[in-house]
Amino acid sequence: MRSFFGTDTALKIIKSEVEIDPSRSPFIKERVEIIVDGETVDDIVAQASTVGSENETNKVRFLKINDLPEENRIKNDDRLRIERTIGNELIGDFDLRNPDQIYAVVPYGGRWYFGKCTKSEPIWFKHIKKPREYSTALSTRVARAVANIAVPHPEGVRAIDPCCGIGTVLVEALSMGINIVGRDINPLVCAGSRENIAYFGLTGEVKMGPIEEITETYDVAIIDLPYNLYTHASWEEQFIIINHARRIAKKVVVVTIESMDERIVKAGLQIKDRCVTTKQQFTREILVCE
Template sequence: MISAVFNSSPWISPKPRAMKYIYLTARSEPERALIEAELLSFAGVRPDEKGVGISEVKTDISNAAYVKVGAEILAEAPDLDGLEAEVASKGIEAEGFAIRVERLTENLKLRSTEIAARLADAIRGRPNLSDPKVKLLAVLTDDRAYLGRIFSEYTKGWLRLSKKPYTTSSSLPHRLARLMINLSGVRPPAKLVDPCCGAGTILLEGADMGYEVTGYDINYKMCQASRKNLSYFGLKGEVIQADARFIEGEFDLLVTDLPYGRNMAADERLYDELISNFVNLSPVAVIVTARDISELFIKHGYRSVDVLPSPKSWFTRYIHVARL
């Protein structure tokens, strides 16, 4: 019998441990599926019920809608006492640091300032709370404690853009528009088209995030509103008056809010005509409607369609993420 113990061979180096990163998301039970999908699109993991996701993927989440912060994990332990000891034993150094504490447990009675002070005492270096050079993140859950170095935080750009001067009663919420763009997995600087742009909510979000945006609308007044909104924020984008059923072009990503009314049969015919053209415009489409129309995407050649419900006070929107 021949046996071999490869990990004991002196010429074989041990595999280096992969870095781990912690991400924190907003928490909202009605929007939980959307939040999970966004972190999955960024870091390949879903957050737990506390909004914590651990990944081996480091990615910029500054454009996120619901992923709040990402940090490189420096130390972890079962609890605060263990984390404090681990930080000290590793000799973690940071000069001019500040610690942001996220206490996601009811089991720990200490205040956030007390937690930060204990961890600060274990770090080699001086803190600087007014102008930190290094931002650290302490996360404490029921059964785990982490200390990480923050590398990315979301900018909440949708808050500024939601104050656009021209809007309509049916305009998408800006945060939802940003989320839809992120669910595509297509990152800037890609070419984004909104073939039913209305007052330009999706165009504004896309341009602010760094995409090259183009919008179409059959209504001249809506085209003007989109142009004025882009100009108001100093953002660039092209807006063209045209019927979305007949536009042409090549784009990396299509994101839109399809029009809907009270006549379901009329809507169905319109959606069928629109999607039959959308498939020619982009390999990835993220489209929100008032009902699930995934069968139309499959009918016109999309290979996969994920459908995510987005509850509103009096009805539910359905976000379709379709890929060729």
């Protein structure tokens, strides 16, 4: 949320001027593009006759996810009545099974909002089973989140994953249209990364070689620090990776299973944001550094 919208909330709903495709994140269910709003449901009904198209069928949903307190929750019968009342006012015919356009109504912040509803497609779910896998690799959901944290707004951004391993982050980033290249010192994982990328019909560059040899500069580098059987790195080697990441990129997102604060600061980077994720016995920190 902080990477996409610049703020976060403890609620399951957020209002923002920033437009994000909900399919980009495993943690976003849907987006409502606000067309009309008002103080009451009646205000929405009064404006609904200006919404829709004669060439499209439609359906109205009352979003169950909202910020109403439990004692003010609207019961199912009332939700259905609100959906029908608004739907009857829309331009075009309704189709409850296969509408051309889904609209949604939701109470939030003491007002009512109505607009086009776009549901998230679980694109990431299709990437779970890869031809080449490592047990210690990031989960697909976390890899997609890391890519979004690193590059929330892809236009004009050049990214690199210089320790790409089997390519879990690369697959997610490329599937979202992020301009990213991969690199690794291990020829076996480079081959596996290329195979995984091609398996999902994506196109991406993966070169073999250490981060020290990189001469290009990038807007962001994603560093999932090596710790598995195939590409283990000592503390000194990890510091070298971080130091070179600072050299080649303006922004560095570090994924680590151990505290790296001291080495990150020593490399000349500042930690701007952080979060924690777990997978089986591993606890990982995701650090946003500049």
